[in-house]
Amino acid sequence: MTSHLSNSVQLPQTVRQPGYDRAALKPGILHFGLGAFHRAHQAVYTQRALQDAFGPWGIVAVNLRSAEPVEALQNQDGLYSVTIRSHEGDQSEVIGATVDWICAASERERVLDYLARPEIRIVTMTVSEKAYGLDPATGGLDLAHPAVAADLRTSDAPSGVLGLIVEGLSRRRKAGVKPFTVLCCDNLPSNGKVVRRLVLEMAERRDPGLAAWVSEHGAFPCSMVDRIVPAATDETRKRALRLLGVEDRLALDTEPFLQWVIEDDFVDGRPKWEAGGAIFADDVEPYEKMKLRLLNGTHTLLAHLGILHGLDYIRDVMAVPHLAAKARAHMEEVVATLDPVPGIDLPAYIDQLLARFANPTIAHRNIQISLDTTQKLPQRLLSPALDALSKGQDASATAYAVGVWIAAVRRRGDCDDPRREEVLQAAAAMHDDDPSASFFAIPGLFPPRLVETRAWRDRVNAAIKTF
Ligand code: CS2
Numbered sequence: 001m002t003s004h005l006s007n008s009v010q011l012p013q014t015v016r017q018p019g020y021d022r023a024a025l026k027p028g029i030l031h032f033g034l035g036a037f038h039r040a041h042q043a044v045y046t047q048r049a050l051q052d053a054f055g056p057w058g059i060v061a062v063n064l065r066s067a068e069p070v071e072a073l074q075n076q077d078g079l080y081s082v083t084i085r086s087h088e089g090d091q092s093e094v095i096g097a098t099v100d101w102i103c104a105a106s107e108r109e110r111v112l113d114y115l116a117r118p119e120i121r122i123v124t125m126t127v128s129e130k131a132y133g134l135d136p137a138t139g140g141l142d143l144a145h146p147a148v149a150a151d152l153r154t155s156d157a158p159s160g161v162l163g164l165i166v167e168g169l170s171r172r173r174k175a176g177v178k179p180f181t182v183l184c185c186d187n188l189p190s191n192g193k194v195v196r197r198l199v200l201e202m203a204e205r206r207d208p209g210l211a212a213w214v215s216e217h218g219a220f221p222c223s224m225v226d227r228i229v230p231a232a233t234d235e236t237r238k239r240a241l242r243l244l245g246v247e248d249r250l251a252l253d254t255e256p257f258l259q260w261v262i263e264d265d266f267v268d269g270r271p272k273w274e275a276g277g278a279i280f281a282d283d284v285e286p287y288e289k290m291k292l293r294l295l296n297g298t299h300t301l302l303a304h305l306g307i308l309h310g311l312d313y314i315r316d317v318m319a320v321p322h323l324a325a326k327a328r329a330h331m332e333e334v335v336a337t338l339d340p341v342p343g344i345d346l347p348a349y350i351d352q353l354l355a356r357f358a359n360p361t362i363a364h365r366n367i368q369i370s371l372d373t374t375q376k377l378p379q380r381l382l383s384p385a386l387d388a389l390s391k392g393q394d395a396s397a398t399a400y401a402v403g404v405w406i407a408a409v410r411r412r413g414d415c416d417d418p419r420r421e422e423v424l425q426a427a428a429a430m431h432d433d434d435p436s437a438s439f440f441a442i443p444g445l446f447p448p449r450l451v452e453t454r455a456w457r458d459r460v461n462a463a464i465k466t467f
Pocket residue numbers: 187225226227228229295296299300368369370376
């Protein structure tokens with residue numbers, strides 16, 4: 001029988017290992033969303049911080065629904081490996097920054113107990129865009145969102161990320177403990193401000209005094225996160241077995257690149273994440289916009305071009321010269337909607353993105369990136385379209401990308417999205433004269449200015465008609 005990763009296995013010298021005393025590591029961060037991204041990004045930065053300046057910053061990893069990664073962590077003493085893949089070869093590292101693991105669906109009280117404890121000073125999250133219950137039209141709470149509605153009904157037994165945070169803050173207030181810092185690591189623009197507003201709105205609905213206390217004493221720094229981390233496959237796990245000599249159910253592959261830009265606004269300290277290269281900035285917004293519009297917007301374009309051309313991975317799309325040229329053209333147009341970004345040479349950033357997308361060792365599925373596109377369109381394509389139109393530009397690139405998405409949904413006849421029913425109905429109702437009309441009629445999906453801009457909609461239609 002093959003053994004698996006745990007505290008007691010001896011690993012090959014070639015595998016990097018936590019360079020600190022794990023037995024002495026105390027919890028200080030509670031993280032929501034035990035997906036691939038967190039494990040290969042924030043947990044890696046925390047490992048670097050612990051190596052450089054050891055402190056009580058162990059991570060309590062909470063998954064909201066699925067118990068699977070929680071059980072896997074339990075089975076592996078909290079350890080898992082991340083393999084950096086590039087033309088230079090494979091480099092694996094075992095990450096040990098996680099000190100406890102909980103599935104909130106089955107052990108809610110244990111999560112709330114941690115949230116109330118003074119030693120938990122930071123709550124981070126990667127729960128994906130759709131988990132927040134953000135109404136894109138108002139920027140406030142979507143009261144019809146299932147988790148939001150449920151957590152407003154039974155606020156002392158929450159199941160969603162906002163409900164858990166608000167109940168945790170309420171318990172701290174009652175116990176005379178200062179709030180934890182809430183650090184959102186999801187791909188939303190001004191993510192700290194967005195989450196602050198949602199948390200305050202939920203708190204206000206249960207107790208205005210709680211909302212006032214959080215508003216006065218809490219902190220919600222914005223952050224821009226970046227690393228391409230495909231969902232793991234059997235290939236990933238087989239490779240880990242070869243490199244580690246033992247099984248690792250949580251193994252991940254990733255690229256060499258990683259970036260984290262964080263607003264330095266914490267209630268009660270933080271790990272020395274700069275040891276891993278994190279940048280602390282006064283204003284994160286220019287970095288967020290750059291990344292959401294250039295990386296993520298182009299990802300959405302490439303993923304749907306791939307689906308339309310029967311290609312599985314982003315790297316396959318990049319290997320077709322006329323499709324790779326679309327990615328470059330998209331970024332070269334959208335870059336004009338950005339403000340200058342301190343310390344970043346934008347043309348070089350674009351070249352670097354194209355090289356990252358083309359990395360032949362990274363198998364990033366187009367279908368994975370296509371997930372939840374209705375939640376991604378506003379920040380990736382629609383806001384830059386509005387900005388371009390306001391500047392008197394015709395916003396062709398974003399119109400093309402939206403047309404490609406619509407054409408891909410029609411071609412595939414399916415999508416994985418919280419608004420799936422509406423999207424599929426729109427696809428079924430498409431007609432030749434104005435093929436995008438049924439999509440523009442989906443309530444609240446497109447901002448009114450775009451719905452009213454006939455010329456932009458015609459550009460979307462022209463794109464659809466090329467497929
Ligand atoms: C991707 C992102 O799945 C997606 O929608 O665009 O997960 C992307 O890989 C990361 O944001 C890169 O930092």
